[in-house]
Amino acid sequence: MNREPKISEIEKLISHFKNTGREDELFEVLEKHNIKGADPEILVDEYTHEINDQADVISKISRKEKLRVTHHRPFGPAIDFIKHKWYVRYTAYYILLFIGILVFLNAPILIERARAVDSKQAKLLTVQDIETYAMEKSAPLEPGEVVPAGSQIVIPKIGVTVPIIYVTTSDEKTIQENLTKGVVHYPGTADPGTVGNSFITGHSSNFWWIKGNYNYVFVNLNKLAVGDQAKIYHNGNKYVYQVKEVKVVDPTDTSVLAQTDTPVLTLMTCTPTGTNWKRLIVTFDQISPKYVKPKIVTKQVLGTPDSLPSTDTNSTGGVILSIRDSIKNLFGY
Structure with a gap:
């Protein structure tokens, strides 16, 4: 026993x-x-x-x-x-029960995430683009108006009609020589009718013994006020401008040469008349043809697919890849 x-x-x-x-x-x-x-x-x-x-x-x-x-x-x-250990065992039971309830309540979300995304389809992408608007080549002509040959500026209020001389250097001597032939377009600035600052300078006075028809062409430029107009004929087109600002600056203030994102005309002459102490600056906006600034727009476009289309999606390899994609989508990879 x-x-x-x-x-x-x-x-x-x-x-x-x-x-x-x-x-x-x-x-x-x-x-x-x-x-x-x-x-x-x-x-x-x-x-x-x-x-x-x-x-x-x-x-x-x-x-x-x-x-x-x-x-x-x-x-x-x-x-x-x-x-x-009974307390470990029951803790495990409660955890499994909690996970089961969580999965049941979120089943639609999990199913949606597990669906394989077709990477072979081109996706819609949100992009930003610059939308531009075509501007007319020329302002409309008045009845009987003829566009002159060459370039010319007309300021009706002060009775100015003068040719515009284009130079390729900012050398002082070259500019002074050409000011006897008209007003000078400063090199490196925009042409009339284009986006930017078209900068033109002319005499308001000169020594009486220096010959020239345009020694006093801008002598009355200080009489222009906001709202007055000027027009330029250039390359067979007409452009109409309206005064936006009149101011006096120091000769060292080169900010008046800065380019702009709209068509602008700037006229300059020395002031007070008979001196070169300061510079009189008259700034115009182009009002005809009317210019509309480009704007940034948001739009959707078709992107490039991640891969070329498959011809064997029903094969074993295709099924495996589909399962792989479902798992990746489920866990957010």
């Missing part, structure tokens, strides 16, 4: 297996001797979750002797830990 071993006998048995390096066989021997609780799977009662008394003794002795038990099953220690 089998009897329950004494604790001292169990200690000797454990010591023996420890000294011989055969700790793995310990539970087999304990079970062979009919010691309850020897199997680690029944150390804890499955229904009451209470530790068996003898199993508790064996566990304490094993811990005291620092014995190790080798599990021959994959993830054996983790599985045993969960099975033998």
